[in-house]
Amino acid sequence: MGEWIYEVIRQGGYLGIMFLMALENIIPPVPSEVIMGLGGVAVARGDMAFWPLLFWGTLGSAIGNYGLFLVADRLGYERLRPFIDRWGRWLTLEWHDVEAAGRFLRRHGHWVVFLFRFMPMFRTVISIPAGLAHMAHWKFLLFTFVGAAIWNVALILGGQWLGHTLAQAEEWLGWVTVAIGALTVVLYLWRVINWKPKEQ
Template sequence: MNDWIIHLIEGGGYWGIAFLMVIENVFPPIPSEVIMGLGGIAVARGRMEFWPLMLAGTVGSTAGNYCWYLLGRTLGYERLKPFVNRFGRWLTVEWDDVEAIVRFFRRHGQWVVFAVRFAPFMRTMISLPAGLTRMGHGRFLLFTFAGAAIWNAILAGAGFYLGRNFGDLEKYTGPVATGTLVVVLIAYVWRVIVWKPRG
């Protein structure tokens, strides 16, 4: 897994980073912590530059979240509800959960689009109620870009620090990346198995 990520980063360069970050935010097979962390290590090794890395990662994050926003805005409540009812088992959500997220969004204001970019499980899903409540395109993109930029800077900075201070770090990034992916997949499968609708 680590080799595949590094191949995309080194072969695709900044486009590879952007592509991985889009996928991570549409359906997260690889956590952004791994992608931007490895990008930061690449900066420390002199293979990439920090600001182009930040731009690529943040644009990718914003584009991936925009897909969920457009889904909510285009489908709306009436057409989204049958989709959730049909595939809720695999999403481990039911319609009451969607309504609860929308109520939270309305209650706390649109600033949550910015704030939850730092929450591992909410930063993608908050884009859906933003679309359902028809938040303005410009405001959504601005808040998403700003929040994602700060989060990506933290991740890339951590990778840069590790890459500069630990010479043999590359020996461990492979097992860490693979282990992270395995944990995410196991957690998802376990949630699907034990999840039961309340209705």
């Protein structure tokens, strides 16, 4: 299981890493923990180098998050609300959540964008209220790139440790990928089935 995922990442090279990290922030097919973790395994085995892996992986994270930011920034509250009201069940998101995230961002400042890069559940979602708040593009990209870089360093080092410690590190990470994917699907279906919008 894990061996073919490792081979896909290794054969795709740094541009493949960038593409997967950008896609992971928009449509999470494989979590970044696995992508960069397996990249770290590749570093340990001499198939990749640390600094190019860190740069391209972080660039991919920034591109994916910037895409979400731009959509929210261009649409704004007025045009985004009808979309969320219509598709909220399938997004498992309602307008109340968007407003709450926006208030949180305004109350605690733009540093929230940086801090949320270390929280697996929120590091992508925060791009939307940041766009709706029309945060300065350069500031969003800077906070996103630096925060994602720090997170990716930890993931690469963890992958390197696994690569040096476990002979079948890619197999272990492969099964983790399957487990996370299955859990994500189950949780999503549970939320859709039990979706009950709050009273407006």
